[in-house]
Amino acid sequence: MSGSRSDRRDRRGGQGLGRRLGVVYCWALGSLVLLPVAVVVAGAFLPAARLGMASEGWVRGREAAVSLKWFAYVLHLYGSSLLYSVVLAGVAVSAGLALALPAAYGLVRHPFPGAKLLEELALLPLAVPGIAVAIALIQTYALVRGEWWFVAVGHLLYTVPLLLRTLLHALRGEAFDEERAAATLGAGPLARFARITWPRLRRPASLGALIVAAVSWGEFNASFLLATPLHQPYPAALFATYTSNSFAVSSAATTLFLAGILPLLVAIERLGRRELMAVRQGA
Amino acid sequence: MDERSRPVRNPEHPAWGVEITLAQVSFAYGAPPRGGGGPEGSGGPAAAGLSELTLEAPAGRVTAVLGPSGAGKSTLLAIVAGLLSPHAGDVRFDGRSVLRVPPERRRLGVVFQSYALFAHMTVEDNVAFALRVRRRADGGPRLRRRIARARVAALLERFEIAPLARRYPSQLSGGERQRVALARALASEPRALLLDEPLAALDAQLRLALRAELAERLAESSVTALYVTHDQEEAMALGDRVAVLRAGRLEQVGTPEELYRRPATPFVASFIGEANFLPVTWDRGDGTLTGPLGNWAVDGAEAGILRATNGSDPDRITGRLMVRPEDLAPAAPRAAHLLAEVVSSTFLGGRRRLTVRARPCGLERGESPACRDAASQELRVDLPAALTARPGEVLPLAIDFRRTVLLPPDSVADRTDANRSPAREETP
Secondary structure, three states: OHHHHHHHHHHHHHHHHHHHHHHHHHHHHHHHHHHHHHHHHHHHHOOHHHHOOOOOOOOOOOOOOOOOHHHHHHHHHHHHHHHHHHHHHHHHHHHHHHHHHHHHHHHHHOOOOOHHHHHHHHHHHHHOOHHHHHHHHHHHOHHHOOOOOHHHHHHHHHHHHHHHHHHHHHHOOHHHHHHHHHHHOOOOHHHHHHHHHHHHHHHHHHHHHHHHHHHHHHOOHHHHHHOEOOEOOHHHHHHHHHHHOOHHHHHHHHHHHHHHHHHHHHHHHHHHHHHHHHHHHHO | OOOOOOOOOOOOOOOEOOOEEEEEEEEOOOOOOOOOOOOOOOOOOOOOOEEEEEEEEOOOOEEEEEOOOOOOHHHHHHHHHOOOOOOEEEEEEOOEEOOOOOHHHOOEEEEOOOOOOOOOOOHHHHHHHHHHHOOOOOOOHHHHHHHHHHHHHHHHHHOOOHHHOOOOHHHOOHHHHHHHHHHHHHOOOOOEEEEEOOOOOOOHHHHHHHHHHHHHHHHHHOEEEEEEEOOHHHHHHHOOEEEEEEOOEEEEEEOHHHHHHOOOOHHHHHHOOOOEEEEEEEEOOOOEEEEOOEEEEOOOOOOOOHHHHOOOOOOEEEEEEEEOHHHEEEOOOOOOOEEEEEEEEEEOOOEEEEEEEEEOOOOOOOOOHHHHHOOOEEEEEEEEOOOOOOOOOEEEEEEOHHHOEEEOOOHHHHHHHHHHOOOOOOOO
16 A cells, blocks of 8 residues: 555656746746736836936925835826726727617527628628728718727627627527427517526627727727727827837826726636536536 | 337326327429528528428327438428428328427427436426416416426436536536436426427437337326337337338338238338338239249239339239248248248347348249359248258248238339439339
């Protein structure tokens, strides 16, 4: 018995070494990726003296070890952009769902000649560079370019295909069988949607909404090109801090940006995993 | 064919359910359906349509719809359920057309091949679904709820799924899912039960066990049932009557025994059980069957020949004589109808299956080289397992003409053959 135990220890030792090396490697790689982010975030909190920059003269006073003044500065300068981006994300999510839900339902449940083609066309903007989309929008709808919601239209061009794809997938296959079964059991169209279709769509739709919010929050090309001086989405503002402000200010702006997108990414990851598990269980 | 032991319907339990009639129903995938578009996914490229199908499913009985894949069985079921609209023809419940009645108002129970259980609901909620969504005029909501709860509890008990009531479909085995699907379909006392290959998703052993169980449950519920399957044994075990479908057309309807003993077409003969087909010509004048394998004097009525004439009375009929493997038996040379050389012999437990090569001559004239080169035909023969036959052995075989049937040439198969080889001459 003791022999087998030592064998086991040996084996574990061998595995342990490989595992430990693997862990070190992964952390090293992760650090390489994370280091620039860490530097930027740290830069947002450090006073100018520590960063070796004396030129920043907006907030004067006693210099603490850690400072939030860059955030105050960014909010003062670009607070409206931040708010504007939050509104844009909200518009993109609600308008996206309002467009994609009926479209997906119609394409799957009431197909018509050319429905497949339309579906493919709707997914096309995903493959086109953002700049091209933005320029196409500007050229096509020049008259409404100044409107505050025009940037949201650019975002929708990306996000509706994403939503559509998620919803189409959820509506096909088993969901269809279940709707048919519900119909034969006496459920009318409304009852079918409320009791069968929507419970199945709820999670994919939430996942899609989160992805749309994240894309809208972080999308640069369309945001930058479609924005007017009056309405600057936050990514465009972020760009402005890089070109015309100090490192500390742009760091604070970047940190605010990350604070907005990280919770979304975590939620997407968790919901996505649950969705995947649900799909596996259903199969 | 063995006597089948099918559960007898409970005479105390009155038959409930409607008589379902399909009258000249046609449906083609891809064509614009009457009364609006059908939903996607209902057919797919493999799904077959129907052409001028007429079928009656009597009230309170199980009608099995049997056919190979692509015969249009599931299409038929979807049309009865109202999930597809036929392009022509009528569907009637107790003589009343239901074409304008949407599926949710047809009051049917459907068991789908995939079971289509609601994945986000527990077993109990699945079974209770119909009672919750179906509006009833009688009683207030509270009374309805109490009745529904009692009925669901009774069904869970009856189908032995009460312990699973709180589970989700993903936590059930195939057999359990099937029971839940059946209980759910029966919950609202449907006017008819439609079953689409409910056993196809199960493994062979479970399928047999559940088939017996299903037969029992169908018998005790005495509901009109349409049972779609591609498995002839299943159809014969469950169906009071079996309708054989092929390429969207009805080939024959009858009791399992009728289909086996008196098939109307070569397709039915070979789909229900196994059959040999001997090309023959019947001559009424001298009462003989003549074919490449021999000349036999037989009683036309007995040999199932007159059935092939459809009431008319021609002097000569050319067709194919269906001979079941068990209706060929070794005989004394003088009583034999043909000589056959054993090609292979397989022991199958209860019987022995021979493949033999029947020769057109030899019985009267004896062996000759010319005779051996003449046309021959492979036949399947079933013997009692105790009899042995070695490959190469030559057996005199007798045909039991009381059990044969003269069939017209297979029109559908002939058409396809003609399409395949356009050079072939068309026979009138």
